[in-house]
Amino acid sequence: xxxxxxxxxVIASSIFAASAFAAAPGNDPAALVKxxxxxxxxxxxxxxxxxxxxxxxxxxxxxxxxxxxxRQVADTMRKLGATVTLEPxxxxxxxxxxxxxxxxxxxxxxxxxxxxxxxxxxxxxGATPASGLNAQVIVVRNFDELKARAAEVKGRIVLFDxxxxxxxxxxxxxxxxxxxxxxYRSNGPRMAAQLGAVAALVRSVGGANYRIAHTGATRLDDNxxxxxxxxxxEDAMLMSRLAARGPLTMRLTLTPQTKPDADSFNVIADFxxxxxxxxxxxxxxxxxxxxxxxxxxxxxxxxxxxxxVVDTLKKLNLRPRRTIRVIAWANEENxxxxxxxxxESNKAKVETHFAAIESDNGAxxxxxMRMSVGPQAVKLFAPLQAVLQPIGAGTFRREDVLGTGDLSxxxxxxxxxxAPLLDTSTYFHYHHTxxxxxxxxxxxxxxxxxxxxxxxxxxxxxxxxxIGRWSELR
Amino acid sequence: xxxxxxxxxVIASSIFAASAFAAAPGNDPAALVKxxxxxxxxxxxxxxxxxxxxxxxxxxxxxxxxxxxxRQVADTMRKLGATVTLEPxxxxxxxxxxxxxxxxxxxxxxxxxxxxxxxxxxxxxGATPASGLNAQVIVVRNFDELKARAAEVKGRIVLFDxxxxxxxxxxxxxxxxxxxxxxYRSNGPRMAAQLGAVAALVRSVGGANYRIAHTGATRLDDNxxxxxxxxxxEDAMLMSRLAARGPLTMRLTLTPQTKPDADSFNVIADFxxxxxxxxxxxxxxxxxxxxxxxxxxxxxxxxxxxxxVVDTLKKLNLRPRRTIRVIAWANEENxxxxxxxxxESNKAKVETHFAAIESDNGAxxxxxMRMSVGPQAVKLFAPLQAVLQPIGAGTFRREDVLGTGDLSxxxxxxxxxxAPLLDTSTYFHYHHTxxxxxxxxxxxxxxxxxxxxxxxxxxxxxxxxxIGRWSELR
Ligand SMILES: [Zn+2]
Ligand SMILES: [Zn+2]
Numbered sequence: 001x002x003x004x005x006x007x008x009x010v011i012a013s014s015i016f017a018a019s020a021f022a023a024a025p026g027n028d029p030a031a032l033v034k035x036x037x038x039x040x041x042x043x044x045x046x047x048x049x050x051x052x053x054x055x056x057x058x059x060x061x062x063x064x065x066x067x068x069x070x071r072q073v074a075d076t077m078r079k080l081g082a083t084v085t086l087e088p089x090x091x092x093x094x095x096x097x098x099x100x101x102x103x104x105x106x107x108x109x110x111x112x113x114x115x116x117x118x119x120x121x122x123x124x125x126g127a128t129p130a131s132g133l134n135a136q137v138i139v140v141r142n143f144d145e146l147k148a149r150a151a152e153v154k155g156r157i158v159l160f161d162x163x164x165x166x167x168x169x170x171x172x173x174x175x176x177x178x179x180x181x182x183x184y185r186s187n188g189p190r191m192a193a194q195l196g197a198v199a200a201l202v203r204s205v206g207g208a209n210y211r212i213a214h215t216g217a218t219r220l221d222d223n224x225x226x227x228x229x230x231x232x233x234e235d236a237m238l239m240s241r242l243a244a245r246g247p248l249t250m251r252l253t254l255t256p257q258t259k260p261d262a263d264s265f266n267v268i269a270d271f272x273x274x275x276x277x278x279x280x281x282x283x284x285x286x287x288x289x290x291x292x293x294x295x296x297x298x299x300x301x302x303x304x305x306x307x308x309v310v311d312t313l314k315k316l317n318l319r320p321r322r323t324i325r326v327i328a329w330a331n332e333e334n335x336x337x338x339x340x341x342x343x344e345s346n347k348a349k350v351e352t353h354f355a356a357i358e359s360d361n362g363a364x365x366x367x368x369m370r371m372s373v374g375p376q377a378v379k380l381f382a383p384l385q386a387v388l389q390p391i392g393a394g395t396f397r398r399e400d401v402l403g404t405g406d407l408s409x410x411x412x413x414x415x416x417x418x419a420p421l422l423d424t425s426t427y428f429h430y431h432h433t434x435x436x437x438x439x440x441x442x443x444x445x446x447x448x449x450x451x452x453x454x455x456x457x458x459x460x461x462x463x464x465x466x467i468g469r470w471s472e473l474r
Numbered sequence: 475x476x477x478x479x480x481x482x483x484v485i486a487s488s489i490f491a492a493s494a495f496a497a498a499p500g501n502d503p504a505a506l507v508k509x510x511x512x513x514x515x516x517x518x519x520x521x522x523x524x525x526x527x528x529x530x531x532x533x534x535x536x537x538x539x540x541x542x543x544x545r546q547v548a549d550t551m552r553k554l555g556a557t558v559t560l561e562p563x564x565x566x567x568x569x570x571x572x573x574x575x576x577x578x579x580x581x582x583x584x585x586x587x588x589x590x591x592x593x594x595x596x597x598x599x600g601a602t603p604a605s606g607l608n609a610q611v612i613v614v615r616n617f618d619e620l621k622a623r624a625a626e627v628k629g630r631i632v633l634f635d636x637x638x639x640x641x642x643x644x645x646x647x648x649x650x651x652x653x654x655x656x657x658y659r660s661n662g663p664r665m666a667a668q669l670g671a672v673a674a675l676v677r678s679v680g681g682a683n684y685r686i687a688h689t690g691a692t693r694l695d696d697n698x699x700x701x702x703x704x705x706x707x708e709d710a711m712l713m714s715r716l717a718a719r720g721p722l723t724m725r726l727t728l729t730p731q732t733k734p735d736a737d738s739f740n741v742i743a744d745f746x747x748x749x750x751x752x753x754x755x756x757x758x759x760x761x762x763x764x765x766x767x768x769x770x771x772x773x774x775x776x777x778x779x780x781x782x783v784v785d786t787l788k789k790l791n792l793r794p795r796r797t798i799r800v801i802a803w804a805n806e807e808n809x810x811x812x813x814x815x816x817x818e819s820n821k822a823k824v825e826t827h828f829a830a831i832e833s834d835n836g837a838x839x840x841x842x843m844r845m846s847v848g849p850q851a852v853k854l855f856a857p858l859q860a861v862l863q864p865i866g867a868g869t870f871r872r873e874d875v876l877g878t879g880d881l882s883x884x885x886x887x888x889x890x891x892x893a894p895l896l897d898t899s900t901y902f903h904y905h906h907t908x909x910x911x912x913x914x915x916x917x918x919x920x921x922x923x924x925x926x927x928x929x930x931x932x933x934x935x936x937x938x939x940x941i942g943r944w945s946e947l948r
Binding site for chain 1: 524525528529530531538539541542545546580582583584585586587589590592682683684685686707708711712715716767768903904907908909911912913914
């Protein structure tokens with residue numbers, strides 16, 4: 001899959017060029033039904049998911065896995081006959097090192113005993129000395145408590161012990177629940193550093209407790225890049241309980257390295273439109289992943305879902321009116337450099353973007369789409385919803401701001417943006433952990449995911465009416 | 475808690491000796507109700523659970539944690555006024571080392587990429603060279619397949635990829651489900667070694683998949699002590715999928731050490747009976763745990779549940795007719811040397827054991843008791859069941875053989891044996907993993923657990939009728 005000879009690319013492209021694609025039938029419901037049902041009957045996306053996660057695995061920016069994923073996606077899209085452009089992007093190159101934690105002093109500790117802490121460095125973390133550091137731990141539950149205890153922070157390790165609200169996540173509010181927790185991961189270490197902390201820890205942001213650590217990016221100031229890690233939920237609770245008994249001292253070793261920026265690429269694959277080839281509908285996911293798991297839900301599922309849009313149309317010999325642009329974004333996780341590069345290179349061409357989709361919430365069962373369009377545009381999607389409703393994916397919910405990782409720049413510039421509305425109740429069980437692996441993706445849910453992505457992309461690429469640019473309406 | 479000065483022991487013992495305990499009221503239902511309700515209102519056991527898991531943590535045989543647990547349990551029982559005996563036991567002393575696995579060659583592997591495998595050495599595993607070993611992997615699903623492919627095994631790493639049947643576990647059959655899987659963990663590596671394998675791996679035996687490895691004992695021949703480890707469920711599946719694509723080569727490093735046997739102890743705490751002090755009712759759990767987690771369910775819960783029997787009776791000023799003997803067994807996990815030592819030292823006194831209880835299935839909600847008693851004895855427990863039924867713990871199920879880790883010798887010798895009948899549907903999610911921690915134990919379930927243990931122990935200690943020795947009836 002990753003080593004397709006050049007000859008095959010040429011043949012595939014030739015077949016594509018020569019094939020008698022049907023004329024675009026606009027938004028004929030019959031075409032939408034065919035797209036939906038073709039997607040529901042195919043495991044092409046599931047097989048590509050296996051290729052990306054089993055053969056490559058983790059794809060952190062700057063890694064060999066990320067480079068392999070660029071090649072794999074480009075090859076796959078070329079095989080489908082798309083025109084592939086690799087857009088260069090300089091990405092952060094942060095490499096995890098040793099990471100250990102040990103509770104070495106606490107009230108009631110028996111002779112010879114210490115407690116091991118499960119933790120993992122946050123992306124962008126600084127390093128401790130190679131031999132580690134020892135410091136007393138101060139546990140806080142929120143930023144107010146950090147401020148109230150500011151005088152105690154200097155020279156200490158701060159632990160932000162903020163529980164993830166799984167109750168919310170179980171009830172369709174995984175996003176806000178994640179936002180509440182990840183706020184401490186993103187900003188807590190920097191604030192602790194500003195108060196003189198020697199290191200910062202956060203409770204892992206996730207709702208399943210199996211002593212695993214959830215990594216993610218943290219925003220440290222360059223002049224105060226302290227060691228920062230996520231501890232498992234269990235260890236955060238343990239440290240809180242021990243700190244409540246008396247002074248708690250921890251030995252922490254984190255040896256990540258920040259290397260010079262590396263070369264990567266946005267993989268951009270165009271499936272040209274018939275009568276409006278200059279108008280673009282983006283369908284996308286992000287190519288990179290964290291380094292602990294194989295990034296199956298986050299975000300191989302999004303990338304293969306986007307690629308499968310073209311596979312589905314090709315199976316049906318359908319050509320869209322507008323150009324469908326599949327993008328596998330570089331570096332969503334720790335920099336969004338890919339999205340920024342695209343925005344920069346397309347700043348004069350934003351108007352040519354009719355709409356954009358990104359799938360970056362895993363492959364849970366899809367319920368429909370979230371969309372940042374003008375209120376007057378909602379009714380335009382009724383024919384699409386009618387086709388998706390029988391598979392439970394007909395809910396199209398307008399939101400003022402989607403704020404997805406890679407589309408937010410385009411969205412702010414006014415491009416109508418879409419993101420699948422999914423079951424995310426278990427997404428944050430695995431997200432950014434070693435457990436985000438192929439087996440977590442349900443084959444049937446992924447088929448539905450592709451049905452939603454392909455139907456919506458097709459619908460957008462063939463709409464008669466303009467959606468209207470939401471920013472102009474605000 | 476662990477460092478109580480000697481003076482306090484003396485005072486506590488004196489108070490006990492001097493206190494005006496009520497005469498044993500036999501199996502008056504009013505006493506049983508009081509015991510049940512006192513246990514349901516107390517978090518004494520929960521606090522002891524925190525002491526054992528938070529202050530000490532892992533308690534593998536031969537470790538400082540195990541030694542600390544001996545002291546902690548002995549001190550606690552002395553504070554309760556019991557007569558404590560430390561019975562010496564020589565225990566295996568196996569120490570985990572480095573453990574890493576990496577899939578370094580497989581069909582479709584991109585340049586520069588390898589896949590990390592999450593694994594943990596099995597207790598008793600041999601070691602690889604410090605620099606690891608490289609070998610091709612052969613994946614089998616059962617022993618028949620191993621035999622059929624015996625010629626391929628030499629020089630290879632054998633992976634037993636046997637799924638845990640969580641469907642059974644969800645339906646009250648966690649024990650048999652575990653037995654099916656752990657058979658491969660216990661016996662697979664030895665059989666692979668006999669066929670010339672250089673190492674053996676088993677799929678972790680458990681039903682929750684969060685990329686964690688489940689350790690446990692394996693029975694290797696001393697002359698063929700190959701490296702043996704459990705891989706996470708996810709990694710077993712990944713390796714199966716990659717092996718299906720073509721030859722799969724793994725780099726494996728395991729550096730555990732088997733040291734000379736260490737000194738440990740069964741902690742035996744007698745709460746003497748009034749009119750039949752020479753008759754013994756054992757109530758017990760095991761003191762040791764695996765080294766990855768803090769052994770909260772396995773088996774701190776059993777030990778604190780047994781200790782809390784005495785605490786409950788003491789709170790009520792109740793003295794049993796027969797002697798209640800609390801035992802925290804040494805070395806259940808990797809040798810059952812504690813149980814063997816007790817059986818040896820008590821072989822002439824087996825007849826003095828009226829009954830024995832061991833709790834070693836965690837602290838899930840209790841439904842009642844499993845018991846290996848004669849069929850004619852079942853009806854004797856009706857008054858106890860009547861008291862426990864209102865809290866959902868009135869199901870007493872006779873079984874021919876319980877076969878618990880520590881009681882099986884006494885049971886075979888004819889001592890009527892009891893083990894809590896519990897919700898174990900999630901027990902094997904955590905069992906023998908890093909995730910078996912304090913937070914997994916529900917406070918309310920533990921109260922019920924103590925109510926069951928205390929009521930049953932009291933009932934046994936005060937029964938008028940002999941239960942009858944089941945071995946004589948068979
Ligand atoms: Zn993502
Ligand atoms: Zn056990």
